[in-house]
Amino acid sequence: MPACARSHAYARLVLRITDARTGEPVDAAPARRGLTRVEAHTQGLDLTNLRVLLAADLLVRALELGGTPVWGLLRGERQREELRAAGVALGVRPFEEGGDSGAGLGEAQVLHVVGEDGPEPDGVRIAVAPVRWEAPGPPDGTDQAALRLALLAHPRRTPVRVDAGALTEAGDTLARWRRAVADWARRPSRPVPDTVRADLRAAWEDDLDTAAVLDVLRAVESGPGLADGARFETYAYADRLLGLDLARDLGNPA
Template structure:
């Protein structure tokens, strides 16, 4: 388990509070709730069970100089219960999206704050509640980024707010210097 802590930390994933047995992770949330992350066909764990698809390890040669959170973003483009294979093209696209969004957030942060678009927030929350449908949320953010009818301050507030769940550090470049 210890060999997973550093790579997980690079992806913004906190280590589990408690681990038990080979390959079994048990996180204590508020004491009595167990959360188990397991593949299909694993039964008898009790507590909350989150089924996750298999993701192939990304070799260092594929990770290259990309931000480690680009891999996290690439994972978020797939449903959590589906398997994932990553090609250089997929990782390049995630890395480019991450940089584009961070650049946008840094620019939008200079604008006066505006309320988040209620329909975007409502639909994002519904997607999160619908079996953690992160691909839908990412699609909403892509559309919002390109929407010329939405004020920059509203885009900023929405991206930063939804990043509290996505955890890809979209506000990282705010105040970093000239464009």
């Protein structure tokens, strides 16, 4: 996909997310830009519930990038601490404990991130499809950054099968991008091109489509006419959403 394929005024875009109750897109951020509460509803420790937590993490990141104040809560009755630890390993930023928060802090919007067979709280319900593990060994024994990338490569509402091939592909991509980012960082910095920034924003503002964000990064990686400094800034900007630690190898010997 060419980097200019989605070119339009990204500043006017608003994050739209599909409400599973109605099947219709809704604004994730209220028009008056008040506080948005994001609640991750989990039901134990498995990859599907970990994907719920990841989806909530991405939603928080996207809203913050758009300038919306966010309050993230974790709700779940079983294995909450184990899930929290697994989330941290996967690069999920900590969520507060979600007890009986009631009306909270006067938030203008409440978004509930749940598994497809999860609870049905009042408000916007953001459903996450299940994950099937088919790789050798347990999930916690694999490269967690590669697992995160393998999950991000699929739309949130699409079931995912994680096997050895998917993890290998994700690991290879991650290693290649980290090497490239470290190399591009040695060149003079250049701003993210407006068209590329618009493409990235159009991707994640459209139902948090991380697969489309990754497509933009692939186009930037190989597209002609971009300064390496601009490629670096593009990857650093996108990683504020993706959370893949793409700049990890900066300063390491080539």
